[in-house]
Amino acid sequence: NAGVMQNPRHLVRRRGQEARLRCSPMKGHSHVYWYRQLPEEGLKFMVYLQKENIIDESGMPKERFSAEFPKEGPSILRIQQVVRGDSAAYFCASSRTWNDRGTYGYTFGSGTRLTVV
Amino acid sequence: AQTVTQSQPEMSVQEAETVTLSCTYDTSESDYYLFWYKQPPSRQMILVIRQEAYKQQNATENRFSVNFQKAAKSFSLKISDSQLGDAAMYFCAYRGYNTDKLIFGTGTRLQVFP
Numbered sequence: 001n002a003g004v005m006q007n008p009r010h011l012v013r014r015r016g017q018e019a020r021l022r023c024s025p026m027k028g029h030s031h032v033y034w035y036r037q038l039p040e041e042g043l044k045f046m047v048y049l050q051k052e053n054i055i056d057e058s059g060m061p062k063e064r065f066s067a068e069f070p071k072e073g074p075s076i077l078r079i080q081q082v083v084r085g086d087s088a089a090y091f092c093a094s095s096r097t098w099n100d101r102g103t104y105g106y107t108f109g110s111g112t113r114l115t116v117v
Numbered sequence: 118a119q120t121v122t123q124s125q126p127e128m129s130v131q132e133a134e135t136v137t138l139s140c141t142y143d144t145s146e147s148d149y150y151l152f153w154y155k156q157p158p159s160r161q162m163i164l165v166i167r168q169e170a171y172k173q174q175n176a177t178e179n180r181f182s183v184n185f186q187k188a189a190k191s192f193s194l195k196i197s198d199s200q201l202g203d204a205a206m207y208f209c210a211y212r213g214y215n216t217d218k219l220i221f222g223t224g225t226r227l228q229v230f231p
Contacts, residue, residue: 042221108162
């Protein structure tokens with residue numbers, strides 16, 4: 001069981017470029033959550049997806065950010081036209097069912113550290 | 118809106134000693150879950166312990182235990198027999214029973230001295 005896999009681990013982008021962050025949930029998990037951790041802060045919820053559906057995107061910035069979780073393949077968090085303030089660690093978590101996230105908490109990946117230069 | 122507060126940015130403990138990390142939260146909900154996560158330098162978020170609000174008994178996982186005071190909205194983590202490998206950031210987190218998202222505190226950095 002490989003756990004939640006995120007790649008790349010580190011990503012450097014120039015201002016104005018696009019960043020694509022990938023998350024492969026644990027085997028058998030169909031619920032994916034994205035969180036952002038700014039320096040010296042706790043994680044903040046961004047979006048919750050199930051296969052082919054966005055369930056809750058209340059934490060997503062209204063512009064430049066989007067997320068998807070297609071039927072096949074990993075979940076993708078896309079940030080268009082990145083700015084310095086987007087520099088952060090982005091974490092993905094997954095759970096098997098709606099109830100699991102309470103029973104076990106989430107299973108987190110190791111995050112992608114995005115640096116915008 | 119729910120909030121989680123960790124008032125100790127940094128704590129230190131001698132190896133083999135006991136340390137307690139504080140966490141308070143604010144909510145109007147009666148059913149919820151509380152968690153402590155450990156984040157070592159590798160950045161991996163590791164679940165340390167969890168507590169269901171409806172359970173009066175404090176959760177325990179080996180050297181880790183919590184003091185859950187529902188009326189006071191307090192959820193502290195006690196680490197006994199501290200080890201060098203316990204050095205990390207520790208985050209307290211809250212999740213409402215019928216919601217999807219975890220709400221995290223700002224974390225406490227724990228240093229363990231030999």
